[in-house]
Amino acid sequence: MSFSSLVSDLTYRDSDRDEKRSTLSRAKSYASTAATSVSISGDISSQLHGGYSHPLARAWQAERQLTKSMLIYPLFISDSPDEEMLIPSLPNQHRRGLNKLVAFLAPLVRKGLRSVILFGVPMAPNVKDALGTAADDPKGPVIQATRLIRRRFPELFIVADVCLCEYTSHGHCGILRDDGSLNNQLSVDRISDVAMAYAEAGAHCVAPSDMNDGRIRAIKLKLIEAGIAHQVVLMSYSAKFSGCLYGPFRDAAGSCPSFGDRRCYQLPPGGRGLARRAIHRDINEGADIIMVKPASQYLDIISDAKEIGKDLPVAAYQVSGEFAMIHAAAKAGVFDLKTMAFEATEGILRAGATIVVSYFTPDFLDWLSD
């Protein structure tokens, strides 16, 4: 509405109503009309408050509202069936064996848990080797947990993280050459075999986090060859940045490299262009969902992922370090845990993510109504 038509509309309405008004109310009306004409001073676009004065109207302003269905909860599955061990650096999070899983998940599923992502944690002595053989052992933690969860909680969507670092003796995310660098071809062959084993065990989604070049294409081709590409979601950790925020996770998963680091395959923290190239590449190679990790430190990359992958869901992994920092600050009285968890997670959604992998998931199931 233009300013001039607004003014004539107000004038018309005032003159119409004035017929029925007392002198007192007419005086009030003049005062408020005068105030309005001063405050808008020719520019109607200055008037925003009316649009969010009511709590429901405020809720409607959110472009993406956090709901339970957006959340994926990370689970650390130990190969020791009766283990239930608190992870010291990851508040309230445990490593659990198969025998502890159903009792833990049942109340969360009742509260509305929709999805979990599984990380295997082999604890048995001598189980790790240079090829990460245990990753797709049919008796290994991820395959066993997938079968168990499918049977006991058929409505739960299972994402299987696919990597070798939990299972390799050297702790790197692939198979190494003699000089310690990744052998890309062998790593991709192995990673795609592991992804197939998880998909065939019943995972609804396989999510390679290894960062080897070309693994999305290799997994997609194998899924097509096996005739299951139409029923398995392929989620790529496309923009996974190296950094210090994975520390608590490495404690939890026992996946710290025994030498060197992962900077030759995870992205350098300033590498926005590389992230964009990796996102383009993975979409072209057949990814169904693109992931950015960590989340709150990389809101610009989440926004890039949304722009590049307009037609794909974008996931963001609110990593162990982000979770631990919020807990530490809340414990120190810097701010309220719930408020900060909401602000951090809703910030991630605002940047463009529609899926959040979060250790806060059990809390959000209590805090959210749907």
Ligand SMILES: [Zn+2]
């Ligand atoms: Zn890895």
